[in-house]
Amino acid sequence: MALFQETADVSVRPAVAGDEEAVTRIQVEAWRTTHADVLGGAVDALDTAAMTERWADAIRRPPGPGFGVLVALDGPVVVGFAAVAPGQVMSLEVVPHARRSGHGSRLLAAAVDRLRTDGESEVVTWVLDGDEGRERFLSSSGLGPDGTERSLATGVRDVVERRWSASI
Template structure:
């Protein structure tokens, strides 16, 4: 007999020590799924996941200042996504590919915007890599749009263009 939950056991909460390992797994898996071609051959494989995990641990336990926060999306007890904010900025928002289209990204974005508002932000800014149409659709549906600003990131294999998107909060 199948066991069904009447309501989904999903939530968003502030990240806590121990979340850095699943966050790093989510990030690497999501980047591999979405950005591997754009970043170039071998870039994802060359990531230092131990260093990434250490940086997330530091961001969780010792944010660099006021207005910085890390949030995680949970499906039951499992971390399936995360968002990181700085004053006025959404630095990162990733959901594991196996858990996308389940509302985790929307819950993370809503929680991130609430945090930014609480910290006095009047605008949200984030960056979207060239050709990431799924992310563009997601942020567009949430009311963000490109503001014409671009930046170029060097991956060691090729340069990657990112576009800044923003909206009033």
């Protein structure tokens, strides 16, 4: 009798045409779950059709070298994504029910690998004020706040983001 050991069917791959709907859904659900108190009604006011089109463009026609979108899969289902630009992880979200399953770590590792391949020596990302879960995740991944912050107007209220970075 052969022994069978189950392994998780999880992976990260470059996003392809058709992934934009899942990316939009994940982004909205993640923002609604994580940032409702900071963003208020701004999440409910999002134009998801326009977001989907922007993600489709980013996936099909990146604006230049060093830009890309990666997706995390649990089996055949897209459960997270990361968007990279030269030197930056612009966005990294995992659908709330799939958090703490390694998807974020796999996405961040793939994003950093992509940045290294593009010749980058540092990674930066931005953390919305009050996102303690993301701060713990980034800290455990070797990133830290570098003292830079910016204020963003959401249309409902201004919010503060802090930059986190690490040498890679």
